[in-house]
Amino acid sequence: xxxxxxxxxxxxxxxxxxxxxxxxxxxxxxxxxxxxxxxxxxxxxxxxxxxxxxxxxxxxxxxxxxxxxxxxxxxxxxxxxxxxxxxxxxxxxxxxxxxxxxxxxxxxxxxx
Amino acid sequence: xxxxxxxxxxxxxxxxxxxxxxxxxxxxxxxxxxxxxxxxxxxxxxxxxxxxxxxxxxxxxxxxxxxxxxxxxxxxxxxxxxxxxxxxxxxxxxxxxxxxxxxxxxxxxxxxxxxxxxxxxxxxxxxxxxxxxxxxxxxxxxxxxxxxxxxxxxxxxxxxxxxxxxxxxxxxxxxxxxxxxxxxxxxxxxxxxxxxxxxxxxxxxxxxxxxxxxxxxxxxxxxxxxxxxxxxxxxxxxxxxxxxxxxxxxxxxxxxxxxxxx
Ligand SMILES: Nc1ncnc2c1ncn2[C@@H]1O[C@H](COP(=O)(O)OP(=O)(O)OP(=O)(O)O)[C@@H](O)[C@H]1O
Ligand SMILES: [Mg+2]
Numbered sequence: 001x002x003x004x005x006x007x008x009x010x011x012x013x014x015x016x017x018x019x020x021x022x023x024x025x026x027x028x029x030x031x032x033x034x035x036x037x038x039x040x041x042x043x044x045x046x047x048x049x050x051x052x053x054x055x056x057x058x059x060x061x062x063x064x065x066x067x068x069x070x071x072x073x074x075x076x077x078x079x080x081x082x083x084x085x086x087x088x089x090x091x092x093x094x095x096x097x098x099x100x101x102x103x104x105x106x107x108x109x110x111x112x
Numbered sequence: 113x114x115x116x117x118x119x120x121x122x123x124x125x126x127x128x129x130x131x132x133x134x135x136x137x138x139x140x141x142x143x144x145x146x147x148x149x150x151x152x153x154x155x156x157x158x159x160x161x162x163x164x165x166x167x168x169x170x171x172x173x174x175x176x177x178x179x180x181x182x183x184x185x186x187x188x189x190x191x192x193x194x195x196x197x198x199x200x201x202x203x204x205x206x207x208x209x210x211x212x213x214x215x216x217x218x219x220x221x222x223x224x225x226x227x228x229x230x231x232x233x234x235x236x237x238x239x240x241x242x243x244x245x246x247x248x249x250x251x252x253x254x255x256x257x258x259x260x261x262x263x264x265x266x267x268x269x270x271x272x273x274x275x276x277x278x279x280x281x282x283x284x285x286x287x288x289x290x291x292x293x294x295x296x297x298x299x300x301x302x303x304x305x306x307x308x309x310x311x312x313x314x315x316x317x318x319x320x321x322x323x324x325x326x327x328x329x330x331x332x333x334x335x336x337x338x339x340x341x342x343x344x345x346x347x348x349x350x351x352x353x354x355x356x357x358x359x360x361x362x363x364x365x366x367x368x369x370x371x372x373x374x
Contacts, residue, residue, distance in 0.1 A: 020284045025288065032219040
């Protein structure tokens with residue numbers, strides 16, 4: 001192959017450093033993320049309802065709280081939060097798993 | 113990375129236009145799906161190129177990624193559409209051009225896509241994000257949401273312009289919003305071995321990558337008119353004509369991705 005007389009290939013722009021694209025600091029962004037997080041956690045209004053539990057269910061709520069605290073380091077959870085989360089999860093399970101959900105199995109059998 | 117159910121999120125990015133970002137994103141996604149992976153392709157470019165490559169009418173979309181990004185009540189799952197190629201698409205259209213301004217008013221605007229993707233993470237093995245030819249908020253969102261970035265560069269002199277600026281942007285994103293962002297590699301596209309220009313650029317890239325500790329995909333994607341034809345058949349090239357060289361080249365790249373070598 002004939003020797004090329006082209007000048008050596010250089011690309012100075014690849015060497016020089018450009019500008020920042022995100023004109024913000026980590027602190028600014030994380031402060032906004034924290035604000036968002038807190039807004040999400042802001043408790044919705046709660047309505048008082050009364051259900052009667054058997055003693056072992058009452059004890060179970062306490063057990064959950066203890067286990068969360070001791071084994072999972074969860075400090076900010078109360079009995080209402082636990083009962084509420086369990087009910088909402090039960091609904092999700094019922095809706096997505098229908099007859100094989102634990103509620104349908106538990107009460108379906110009891111009814112038949 | 114956390115649990116086994118976490119997908120690998122790959123952003124295909126380069127602010128230079130026409131370097132085959134969309135072609136790479138669509139074909140890589142199709143190949144990952146073909147390999148049995150559960151894949152979501154997210155189009156973050158208002159040009160809506162991903163949908164166009166798959167023969168969808170972007171004007172007729174009822175909802176697009178735009179809605180998910182700017183409306184609190186709309187999730188990614190609400191805008192995702194299945195494709196004929198066994199992967200999901202979160203399509204974009206020109207509406208997304210407006211998101212640039214609207215997003216800037218959001219809190220932690222750089223992290224909107226990342227936060228919106230959270231609820232669907234366990235549905236996918238890979239999420240591939242196609243980005244626009246700019247370094248604006250849409251690209252920053254894509255890079256913030258990603259684990260890895262794949263940089264296509266067309267093998268021509270002018271395409272090297274701006275690579276440093278892109279690398280600086282990646283460093284900036286790491287610093288501010290996404291410390292874990294990795295560079296998967298640089299992929300030379302539109303390579304024409306008959307021209308001195310292509311060969312020289314590739315050689316230059318090789319040296320540059322070695323010096324900077326960057327991975328350069330050993331497989332180049334060669335220039336082929338077939339790539340421009342494929343969208344006319346509403347099918348990614350790698351599916352439309354598996355036998356073509358271009359398809360085989362992307363297959364090699366996909367294998368490297370799947371094998372986790374990059
Ligand atoms: N290997 C190739 N050989 C020839 N043409 C190609 C190749 N890869 C892509 N193209 C064509 O080049 C054009 C630009 O490709 P593509 O849209 O993928 O680039 P892009 O980086 O996404 O562009 P944009 O920056 O506008 O989003 C398209 O017409 C495409 O068909
Ligand atoms: Mg594109």
